[in-house]
Amino acid sequence: MSFLELNNVRKTFGQTDAVRAFNLQVERGEFVSFLGPSGCGKTTTLRMIAGFELPTSGAIVINGDDVTYKPPQKRNTGMVFQSYALFPNMTVGDNIGFGLKIAGEPKSAIQKRVDEMLAIIKMEKFGARYPYQLSGGQQQRVALARAIAIRPQVLLLDEPLSALDAKIRVSLRQEIRAIQQKLGITTIYVTHDQEEALSLSDRVVVMNDGRIEQVGTPFEIYNFPTTEFAAQFVGTLNTIQATVRDAARGALIVANQEITTSQKLDGLRNGDAHSIAIRPERVSFAADGKKPNVLNVRIENITFLGSIVRVQVSAGENIFYMDTFNNPFLSLPKIGDHAEVTFSKEAVLVLKNK
């Protein structure tokens, strides 16, 4: 039995299905992210685990205990909110010790735990400050310390970095991951930021319209998306219109040129129109020599993105991107030039739609 289980959990608000038939097993100490656009049901699912929302049907089990209808106070989960939600009338130390005070722990034990937590978040000298005297990043670290001070069974983070600027976000997410690994807390992390989800998680749950699109490791989610939504939502993806030439061989036609995939085109017949997808970084300019897939393209645009240069190309009606690492000696064709681009059979994703 897994440490945290969501069994066929469903939540409706009036006539709207916010979460549909949600099934997930999370192992002890695992870091799982719910990734999806706004309104996909990820926060609602998190709030059901915390006990702030009751499921319309289904069950939530933590460490073998069915908590589906237990109030938040009885679940022993620690929650970190997007808006920090620090109590403004209390010092940092009092905020961190709040849960322990409520639990009736002795003052000396509370102080010891608060000191431990301050050390973990590297804010030993901030215990006497008030939240308004802290930056956003510091406030969120305090919120994290407050949530883990009570030694929760499950740590729940609801878009904790959304309100912070980009640099702080990156450093804080590394801190969150380090603390989680050090303490071994089972963690659910809600985000709409794919980079956050991919960099932090043991597994990612891609959600759309209240249901799970795909569950997998960051590597699987990025490299082997199983649905068009998962492929489109995670990373940049080129969608190319093709016609099936030989389904058994995995051959298709794009702009009168043949390309092949590494898989058979099951369920498709020769002559069918079908979309395929390729990540921009899997496409490169064709050097001399025989390549499995080569397309003649026209250079439409070139965009400098810092470490990466994104080249927009067209093949017939299809317009797609290719990414190449920047270097000072990079030689690129000019806009309007014709060139050959190549990609492997494995780079061609044949998506199924749920």
Place this chain on the structure above:
Amino acid sequence: MQTTTTLPAPSAPRARAFSFAWLGVVPFFLFAILFLILPSGILLIGSVQNARGEFTLENFGGLFQESIANSYILSLQLSVTTAVVGGIFGFLLAYAAILGGLPRSVRTTLLTFSGVASNFAGVPLAFAFIATLGRLGFVTVLLKDLLGFDLNQTGFSVFGFLSLTLTYIYFQFPLMVLIIAPALDGLKKEWREAAENLGASAWQYWRIVAFPVLLPSILGTMILLFSNAFGAVATAYALTGGNFPLATILIFRQIRGEVLGNPGLGYAVAVGMVIIMGGSLAIYYFLQRKTERWLKQ
């Protein structure tokens, strides 16, 4: 060929253009000078002068005369009572309408009523109370006719302290509702959820988080209510015919030359009130600052 580039000479700092926006605030400053600063100055100067225009502190010594000290005490009693009772009543009403889960229309209705009632003071309010609870008031007669209960036999009089307190509360509690409503709105849902998540009951959340957060606002608003009552004169004068010796009525009658016969003493009474009001507002300002600081992100 060598070419030189001539940089443009740094332009002289331009004089800041006159903003016509200043014209918009001229009436405010004029009003403040004519009806606040100038009279305050006259009061202050008058309070330290005798009838011959010589400097003296005797007028302030006169504040400790029994009749004047009593009028201050009565004003303070009335103001504190109506501020506390009106404040608590208004807070409970606002809480019920805003956080009590009642329909949105209740909140809108209460806030609209409060906006009107908080300004319903003076002669119309006094008349409304006399017409309602006077010897032949509507409610008095109704109680007697329907229930056989004679309000007049209980010793209740619309001209006494209790009646005046009730009348003041009528415009005090709506003011509390209007001012405390945004503070209640400012209580974040996440604070409650965070407290619950950390094991707190609803009572613990209110005792340890919500009430302490609201306390500066509640106290600050009560101080405003105190000032509101302390400076009020028309309602008390209209209701009691000037026979209820509040400090404001004393000043009012002094202006009309009915009592004291000493303008300097009258000025000193007024300055005493200004000092009490100023102190109240300073505390209000301090409490507001504390709340704002807490709530800033």
